[in-house]
Amino acid sequence: VTRRRFARHVSDTQNANVFTAEGKSRRFAYPPNLYVVDGGAPQVNAAAAVLDELGVTDVYVVFLNWAASILGLSRAAEDAGVGGLRHDVSLWPWLRRHRIRVHATIYPGGGLVPDTPPWLLRLVASRCHTVFTNVGEVEAAVPGARFAPVSCDTDFYRFTDRPGTGPLRVVFAAADRPRKGLRTLIEAFNLLREDDRFHLHLVGPHDVHLPKLV
DSSP states (O other): OHHHHHHHHHHHHTOGGGBOTTSOBSSOSSOOOOOOOOSSHHHHHHHHHHHHHTTOOEEEEESHHHHHHHTTOHHHHHHTTOOSOOSSOOOHHHHHHTTOEEEEEEOSBTTBOTTOOHHHHHHHHTTOSEEEESSHHHHHHSTTOEEOOOOOOTTTSOOOOOOSOSOEEEEEESOOOGGGOHHHHHHHHHTTTTOTTEEEEEESSOGGGGGGOO
């Protein structure tokens, strides 16, 4: 399956006739731009052999724990308290042997917490060509990290008309952690304190923040 799908994609990129005027493939609903290997060492080795055969030059990986696993750093990450690691899926020897460039996106979750040691972030980054992130601790620890805010597909999540009656109700339902942005939300909402077109609802044990609302 891996060989067939990627071989067809490689062939398509060399044949302009298979693309529409908008640049979409006539054969694929979407091109194979994310590849997840579900298995252990045999499956990883088989996938690596196919990618080598097809001349793959770049690998993209998301989340700290998966990046550490793929880059052969799972033991170091485990010592740093990172969870969700796999010790049997390292592609580092193959990546290094074939000079494959690794691009990692390190977002919150996937093992990254506010107290993740900076040395681990730098170690993972040392084996990457590019590191993308949307959190300050990664930017601070990794020189050259590229800020990439989480995007929203506005073609899928379209704005719809809503009745113009009643206030706009803003609902916050998340844990009280610094990067969730509750404090920023309260500061912004206080700027609207004289505008009754907006109501704020806090879901969860956030009573400690109620006095901050003015």
